[in-house]
Amino acid sequence: MTASGHGFGHDFDCDVLVIGGGIVGLSTAYALTRAAPGTRVTVLEKEPGPARHQTGRNSGVIHSGVYYRPGSLKARFAVRGAAEMVKFCAEYGIDHKVSGKLIVATGRDELPRLHALVQRGRENGIPVRELGPAQISEYEPEVRGLAAIHVGTTGVCDFGAVAAQLGAASGAEIRYDEEVTAVDRRSWGVAVRTASGTVIRARVLVNCAGLHCDHVARLAGDDPGMRILPFRGEYYELARPDLVRALVYPVPDPAFPFLGVHLTRGIDGGVHVGPNAVPALAREGYSWSAVRPRELAETLGWPGTWRIARRHWRYGAGELHRSLSRRAFATAVRRLLPAVTEDDLRPAAAGVRAQAVLRDGTLADDFLIREAPRTVHVLNAPSPAATASLPIGREVARRALTALAEGRVARGLAG
Incomplete structure (x- = not known):
């Protein structure tokens, strides 16, 4: 790749180049132009439109932040982000509803974990109400459990529409069908080449490539210290949506980063199960x-893959069984919703979660944002990233603007 050596003034196509047109990338663009009006921002997205992967393929839940470790980025950003997301949807007329949710314990072994969630929720400043079996029925007549908590600040929205609105409101130049194939980082800035042969020069690069963020980091010459392991989330739709009024979740297993099979009444009135x-x-x-053999080989070649497999093979075997057997999936759902039959479950679109796994097999639990010269990498932004996208975008933008200012100072001193 050739790029002008001195890279001053008009040789830059933009100030900040964002790779990735999902909700985090577009929120970053939005935050950049809000925090520093006049900043020239370009977003490159390999798909023909925004939010084609994680953002547009999830259950649309605005998470309250009740699950996350107090003080973590997830906890702080989810609590703040949930309130901001509702406000953003209201401001721009995007479909949303604050419906509240139940987290239900169906076995005695889950009661201590449920109580711990009450404490965690309160530490995070979230209103949580404890319920007995009769009170569960007041909220969800068809749901059964030993105890539950009601979290009133949880809701649903259309995250794809939110991402599109963030892009439109940012004023950034958004280029679709532009897949990044090479990154050349120099002392003056960063040059990126796409599959179409386009070369774009920027002062600062922001990597919000989601499922491909580790690959982009390596293109830039950085060792991310992790790999993205893709986990497919398989959903069904409920043929009898009247069985569920709002959102119903099991008590999560803290050893695994997934929340378990849950029931979500979306903004369209349909109920997703999964x-x-x-x-x-x-x-x-x-x-x-x-x-994709090359991607699969990359996953299998990462030491952390085998360590996580050894650690969680029993849990994984259960998930595989439910993936291959609708009857087994229905059995799992019946713990919460006894009235469900196998015939009530209709296959729905799946999603893929980009889970960062460290070399030792540790699943990155919090959002992971790393900086390198003239570059900011977002390396782990799974759920609740959509909920927390506005504060995440501000944090990434803050780091990018710091890099931009430092670069300008350095160029001024060199001049």
Whole structure:
């Protein structure tokens, strides 16, 4: 790749180049132009439109922040982000509803974990109400459990519409069908080449490539210290949506980063059941038939993959069984919703979660943002990233603007 050596003034196509047109990338663009009006921002997205992967393929839940470790980025950003997301949707007329949710314990072994969630919720400043079996029925007549908590600040919205609105309101130049194939980082800035042969020069690069963020980091010459392991979330739709009024979740297992099979009444009135979480055989592996040998080899070649497999094989075996058997999936759902039958479950679109896994097999639990010269990498932004996208965008933008200012000072001193 050739780029002008001195890289001053008009040689830059933009100040900040964002890779990735999902909700985090577009929120970053929005935050950049809000915090520093006049900043020239370009977003490159390999798909023909925004939010085609994680953002547009989830259950649409605005998470309250009740699950996350107090003081973590997830906790702080989810609590703040949930309130901001409702306000943003209201401001721009995007479909949303604050419906509240139940987290239900169906076994005695789950009661201590449920109580711990009450404490965690209160530490995070979230209003939580404890319920007995009769009170569960007041909220959800068809749901059964030993105890539950009601979280009133949880809601649903259309995150794809939010992402599109963030892009439009940012004033950034958004280029679709532009897949990044090379990154050349120099002392003056960063030059990026796309599959179409386009070269774009920027002062600062922001990597919000989601399922491909580790690959982009390596293109830039940085060792991210992690790999994205793609986990497919498989959903069904409920043929009898009247069985569920709002949102119903099981008590999560703290040893695993997934929330378990839950019931979500979306803004369209339909009820999603899921997700089941299984390893995907491609970064964008939305079905068992979607296999990319090179990506699969990369996953299998990462030491952390085998360590996580050894640690969680029993949990994984159960997820695989439910993936291959609708009867087994229905049995899992019946713990919460006894009236459900196998015939009530209709296959729905799947999603893929980009889960960062460290070399030792640790699943990155919090949002992971790393900085390198003239570059900011977002390396782990799974759920609740959509909920928390406005504060995440501000944090990434803050780091990018700091890099921009430092670069200008350095160039001024060199001049």
